[in-house]
Amino acid sequence: xEMGAFAAIVVFCGLMPLAFGVPPTWKQPExxxxxxxxxxxxxVVTWTTFSEADSVVEYSIWAGKxxxxxxxxxxxxxxxxxxxxxxxxxxRVTLTxxxxxxxxxxxxxxxxxxxDIFYFTxxxxxxxxxxxxxxxxxxxxxNPQSLARLQKDTxxxxxxxxxxxxxxxxxxEEDNARIGDQFMRQVESIAAYVPYMxxxxxxxxxxxxxxxxxRFSMPGNTESLWYxxxxxxxxxxxxxxxxxxxxxxxxxxxxxxxxxxxxxxxEANRPENRAQRPWIITxxxxxxxxxxxxxxxxxxxxxHVRTGLNDTDPPAPGLEDLFYxxxxxxxxxxxxxxxxxxxxxxxxxxFNGSRNxxxxxxxxxxxxxxxxxxxxxxxxxxxxxxxxxSAFRSVDYGYARMQVFNYSHLYLEQVSDDQYGxxxxxxxxxxxxxxxxxxx
Numbered sequence: 001x002e003m004g005a006f007a008a009i010v011v012f013c014g015l016m017p018l019a020f021g022v023p024p025t026w027k028q029p030e031x032x033x034x035x036x037x038x039x040x041x042x043x044v045v046t047w048t049t050f051s052e053a054d055s056v057v058e059y060s061i062w063a064g065k066x067x068x069x070x071x072x073x074x075x076x077x078x079x080x081x082x083x084x085x086x087x088x089x090x091x092r093v094t095l096t097x098x099x100x101x102x103x104x105x106x107x108x109x110x111x112x113x114x115x116d117i118f119y120f121t122x123x124x125x126x127x128x129x130x131x132x133x134x135x136x137x138x139x140x141x142x143n144p145q146s147l148a149r150l151q152k153d154t155x156x157x158x159x160x161x162x163x164x165x166x167x168x169x170x171x172x173e174e175d176n177a178r179i180g181d182q183f184m185r186q187v188e189s190i191a192a193y194v195p196y197m198x199x200x201x202x203x204x205x206x207x208x209x210x211x212x213x214x215r216f217s218m219p220g221n222t223e224s225l226w227y228x229x230x231x232x233x234x235x236x237x238x239x240x241x242x243x244x245x246x247x248x249x250x251x252x253x254x255x256x257x258x259x260x261x262x263x264x265x266x267e268a269n270r271p272e273n274r275a276q277r278p279w280i281i282t283x284x285x286x287x288x289x290x291x292x293x294x295x296x297x298x299x300x301x302x303x304h305v306r307t308g309l310n311d312t313d314p315p316a317p318g319l320e321d322l323f324y325x326x327x328x329x330x331x332x333x334x335x336x337x338x339x340x341x342x343x344x345x346x347x348x349x350x351f352n353g354s355r356n357x358x359x360x361x362x363x364x365x366x367x368x369x370x371x372x373x374x375x376x377x378x379x380x381x382x383x384x385x386x387x388x389x390s391a392f393r394s395v396d397y398g399y400a401r402m403q404v405f406n407y408s409h410l411y412l413e414q415v416s417d418d419q420y421g422x423x424x425x426x427x428x429x430x431x432x433x434x435x436x437x438x439x440x
Contacts, residue, residue: 026050027112029091031184031215033191036161038219038229040125041098043195045108046217047091047115048184049075055091059106062119066105071095078214081207082176092217098122118192123160123231127276130406131160131232136373136399137201137285137334140170141182145374145397146417147190154190158401161231162194165334166201166241166285170375172211180211199238200225201285201335205246226257228264234279234404235268237261237328241286241335244304244316245297254309254316261319265326269435278407278434280328287333287369288320289342291387292380296336299383301348320346323365327435330410334371337380338395339414341425342367345389351439358391360430363439368412370400392425408432 031048045057055075058067073093080086093108103121107114124131134150153159172180190196197218204212209225218224218238226239239261243254267273268280288306290298297303308318323331324346343350344362352358359366372379372395379395386393396416404410413426431438 027053027110029109029113029115030188031181032108032115032118032188033184034120034193034195035197035217036123036195036219036229036231037094038227039096041096041100041122043095043098043120043122044217045073045093045095045106046215047108048181048215049089049091049109049113050087052077052089053091053112054110055093055108056110057093057095057106057108059095059104061099062103062105067107076214078210080173080177081210082173084176086176086178088177088181088214090214100125120193120195121157121160123195127233129232131234131404132158133161133163133402134159134399135163135165135283135332135368135370135402137165138167138337138371138375138377139164139187139373140168140375140377141179141186142170142376143374143378144186146372146399146415147186147374149415149417149421150373150399151189154193159194162190162196163236163283163332164196164198165283165332165371166199167203167334167371167375168198168201168212169203170377171203171206172215173206177211180215184215197229197236197238198224199283199285200240200242202242202245205242208249209242222260225253226260228268230277232404233277233407234281235273235277237264237268237280237282239282239284241284241305244309245286247309247312251312251316258317258319258322261322265322265328269326274435278431279330279404279410280326280434281330281332282323282328283332284319285333286335287367288331289345289348289367289387289389290336290340290369291383291390291393292336292338293383294336294380298336324439325436327438328365329431329434330429331365331367332400333367333369336369336371337375337377338369338372338382338393339398339400339425340369340382340390340394341392341414341427343389343391346439348389350389357430359427361432361438362429366429368400370398370414372397373399374417394424396424398424
């Protein structure tokens with residue numbers, strides 16, 4: 001056969017790009033994950049492609065006519081800060097008018113490529129129900145020990161939302177952000193089925209937190225750095241502890257976040273709002289207190305997160321007094337690769353409800369550190385003697401579960417993956433009164 005005839009056959013069969021080494025298009029959706037948009041009846045679907053493509057979600061009520069509903073969104077170009085300047089297209093589509101507590105099936109992508117089929121249950125509306133959560137931080141690609149157990153929990157619909165309290169992948173920017181891609185593929189088995197709510201950790205700091213800010217889609221307009229949302233009788237506040245540590249470019253973010261936190265707490269404490277959602281729970285990566293032996297910020301008497309920065313101009317306020325002043329009930333943290341439950345504490349002083357029932361009507365916020373989901377940095381040891389405010393400690397790999405039953409009762413437990421899913425610690429937090437008046 002003459003070369004001209006062969007070339008004609010190649011062109012006719014659509015094989016020209018392959019024959020001449022032209023790279024394929026990368027429009028296949030991957031790294032699918034959900035988040036709550038903060039508006040009742042909504043859900044955000046986020047995914048990644050490596051070439052520009054349309055952003056479409058086709059979905060339907062479970063057991064209904066498949067994909068009878070369609071929603072469209074848009075993609076934003078994210079260029080990683082590494083040497084290759086890799087380009088990723090991050091797609092976001094917001095589903096609206098979802099029916100409360102109804103299950104949906106969906107896939108996402110475009111006519112250039114569709115994802116697998118996933119499902120989720122729309123969040124219930126109102127305050128008269130009992131949301132369930134998984135809580136953890138510090139989950140990486142290497143040694144993600146708790147992942148399989150979290151996958152199974154999610155498959156049996158144990159949770160209404162996941163709270164990932166900072167530190168992802170270890171680290172998302174590595175290998176020109178390919179480690180970030182691997183991590184997002186890894187957690188798709190959880191995050192594509194239930195809202196995956198996040199806050200930034202210290203391992204997200206590269207290129208001004210660009211991988212974190214671009215890959216996640218939290219409520220509000222702060223690129224997921226801080227935000228709040230309501231679920232059942234709970235107001236959840238997510239914020240960045242990292243504004244106290246990465247300050248080379250200035251203190252603007254620190255003061256903006258502090259001002260936002262104060263306004264959000266003021267609004268949440270308006271009598272009509274606190275009556276509807278009495279529980280205020282915060283999530284931030286680096287804890288104010290811990291009894292680990294790694295000489296980290298929380299091992300110091302004056303933690304930056306707790307007391308602020310006194311060597312800046314102007315001095316930057318810490319968060320312990322703010323959270324105490326507005327009656328925050330529970331503060332959840334990670335960063336330390338361990339689990340630690342504290343007695344109710346303020347200013348290094350224990351304020352138990354009573355000797356026999358320390359968590360019944362306590363006179364200060366309760367702190368929980370759960371940062372042992374699994375990562376390449378392994379476990380952080382503790383100092384030999386527990387601090388007076390430390391109630392329980394464990395270096396087992398694992399994660400926490402929490403359910404807010406009603407206006408007065410909250411249950412939290414820590415699961416050990418090392419002990420095959422055994423619950424190694426649990427507590428009931430019981431409050432007849434919420435808000436700063438509860439401390440009196």
